[in-house]
Amino acid sequence: MDTIGPLMAASEKLEMDIATLYSIFSRSLPEDSEFWEQLSFEERNHAALIASIRETFVPLSMEFPVAIMAESLKEVERANRVVAGHLATFQEAPPDREKIFNTALELELSAGEVHFQCFMKKTPATMLEEMFQQLNLEDKDHSLRLHAYMKEQGIPINKNSISPA
Secondary structure, three states, X not given: OOOHHHHHHHHHHHHHHHHHHHHHHHHHOHHHHHHHXXXXXHHHXXXXXXXXXXXXXXXXXXXXXXXXXXXXXXXXXXXXXXXXXXXXXXXXXXXXXXXXXXXXXXXXXXXXXXXXXXXXXXXXXXXXXXXXXXXXXXXXXXXXXXXXXXXXHXXXXXXXXXXXX
């Protein structure tokens, strides 16, 4: 259980940093600001959910849905470094619309985000898992929504980005 606390803290930080990045995208792309603000809001909700789990269940040594997070602290820390690099770069000088959208798509297809999405799609094994899924019912499928929005808006999708399934 002692490795769960740091993993949860790192996962919470990842969600908050992605939310911050999406807020930067919102300010950088006024034509897409509503889209980015909605995703930013949902990422903050993901962070709040993880914080709630960490604050409530970890101290009580209760079981909680570990599948909501990436499997290793190392994996999440790597993702946090990537996002921190994007934050530093994009705060200085946001790139063009195509780069912003493709960066977000790559982030949403990264390990930490994919674990969250897989958890949200799976059949809940416990009442607790079902409760967390219900709380986040609308805050899912970011990669699919990004992909669809990019296609609808005619924003080229980087060939290095795997198409969401």
